[in-house]
Amino acid sequence: DTGVSQDPRHKITKRGQNVTFRCDPISEHNRLYWYRQTLGQGPEFLTYFQNEAQLEKSRLLSDRFSAERPKGSFSTLEIQRTEQGDSAMYLCASSPGGKLFFGSGTQLSVL
Amino acid sequence: AQKITQTQPGMFVQEKEAVTLDCTYDTSDPSYGLFWYKQPSSGEMIFLIYQGSYDQQNATEGRYSLNFQKARKSANLVISASQLGDSAMYFCAMREDMEYTGNQFYFGTGTSLTVIP
Numbered sequence: 209d210t211g212v213s214q215d216p217r218h219k220i221t222k223r224g225q226n227v228t229f230r231c232d233p234i235s236e237h238n239r240l241y242w243y244r245q246t247l248g249q250g251p252e253f254l255t256y257f258q259n260e261a262q263l264e265k266s267r268l269l270s271d272r273f274s275a276e277r278p279k280g281s282f283s284t285l286e287i288q289r290t291e292q293g294d295s296a297m298y299l300c301a302s303s304p305g306g307k308l309f310f311g312s313g314t315q316l317s318v319l
Numbered sequence: 320a321q322k323i324t325q326t327q328p329g330m331f332v333q334e335k336e337a338v339t340l341d342c343t344y345d346t347s348d349p350s351y352g353l354f355w356y357k358q359p360s361s362g363e364m365i366f367l368i369y370q371g372s373y374d375q376q377n378a379t380e381g382r383y384s385l386n387f388q389k390a391r392k393s394a395n396l397v398i399s400a401s402q403l404g405d406s407a408m409y410f411c412a413m414r415e416d417m418e419y420t421g422n423q424f425y426f427g428t429g430t431s432l433t434v435i436p
Contacts, residue, residue, distance in 0.1 A: 239422060250323075250410050250426035251364075264423065297362065301424075307354060308412075308424060310364035 210234075212311035214300050220317045221290055228286045229314045233302030240283050241308065242275055243299040251299055257283060290318045321345065323411050323427035331433050332401045339386070340396040340430045342411030352414040353394040355385065358429070359407040367409075370394060401434045408432075 213232040221227050233240050238259050243251035254273065255265045259280035272290075277283040287294055295318045301308040324343045332338035344353065355367040370378045370385045378385045386395040398405055411427040 241424065243426075248429075250325075250428045253423070253425065256423065299364070301364075303422065305422065306352075307366050307369055308356075308364075309366075310356075312363055 212300055212302050212309050214298075214311035214314050216314055217312065218315045218317075220319065222319050223290060223292060225290055226286065226288045227290055227316065228284055229298055229300075229316075231283045231285070231300030231302075231311060233282070233300070234304075234309055237302035237304050237309070238280065239303040239305065240277055241301045241303070242283070242285050243301065245297045245299055245313070246295075254285070254298075287316075290316075292318045294318050321427075322425035323413055325411055325427035325430050327430045328428075329431045329433070331435055332398075334403060334434055334436050335400055337397060337399045338401055338432065340398070340409050340411075340432065342394045342396065342427060344392050344394060344411075344413045346392075346413065346415055348415045350416045352416075353385065353387070354412040354414065354424075355383070355394075355396045356410045356412060356426075357405075357407045358410060364410070368396065398432075403434050403436060406432060406434045 215230045240257045242254040245251045253266050255275045257277040272288045275285045297313045297315050299313045300311045351372045353370040357365045368378050368380045368383045368385050370387045377387050382399045384397045408429045410429045413425050415423045
């Protein structure tokens with residue numbers, strides 16, 4: 209059990225560029241979650257997978273955001289045409305059905 | 320309506336004293352779970368304690384206890400004998416067990432706790 213791994217830890221990009229983040233959950237955890245957290249706020253739900261199925265997506269999530277979890281293992285979160293308002297910490301968490309186990313997050317800065 | 324409400328943006332406590340962090344929740348689901356997470360300045364989210372909606376007794380984990388009042392929909396975290404290392408953000412969270420969409424977690428806005436030596 210190596211914990212939830214996220215890559216990269218930090219990403220700096222220019223407005224308008226596309227970015228992709230990767231999350232490797234704890235093996236055998238069938239549930240995977242993406243959250244966004246801005247300074248001084250709690251994690252905000254983005255989307256949730258059970259195995260390879262994306263069961264829920266936040267209504268706050270624009271069409272520029274997309275997530276995949278092929279084969280129910282790792283997951284990717286892509287943001288197209290980034291905006292300065294996308295600057296945040298993107299947290300991934302996995303769960304076997306009880307509590308959430310979080311990764312260290314990817315800090316995105318959009319210049 | 321907010322699913323999780325934490326009304327204390329910041330709290331201070333003297334070292335070795337006890338402190339209570341407030342949390343209220345809103346759900347119509349009879350089956351749910353309540354969690355507290357700690358987030359130090361380093362950023363990682365650390366699980367502290369869990370309370371199930373059907374649990375009869377309040378949960379305890381070492382110096383942490385959860386004061387669960389179901390009728391009032393509150394799940395306050397009590398930290399006893401505060402230590403300097405307890406200074407961090409604390410988040411209350413709720414898991415709803417939805418029939419068709421599985422588990423969904425909601426987080427509050429957090430309480431910043433500062434332990435004074």
